[in-house]
């Protein structure tokens with residue numbers, strides 16, 4: 001299996017869900033999954049604020065990525081297609097500097 005493909009990652013996360021029967025044990029409930037994703041985002045933040053090394057940051061980003069793929073499984077949407085649709089959109093957007101940092105957004109107000 002090509003480990004660089006989204007299909008391979010999706011299959012691996014599906015196998016993880018199947019192994020622990022997430023579908024029938026609450027592991028695919030969206031409110032719970034949002035809490036888990038927030039928890040992992042906090043761990044990513046802690047890596048930065050506590051000066052952890054890059055390997056630890058990569059591990060925490062992987063945790064969040066696995067949860068995102070699992071959320072796509074749980075909510076039954078195509079994250080690969082959503083990713084490419086969104087990339088196409090944001091590549092068309094303007095950027096501007098806000099408080100010394102670049103921001104890419106629709107800037108409607």
Ligand SMILES: [Mg+2]
Nearest residue numbers: 040043060063
């Ligand atoms: Mg973690």
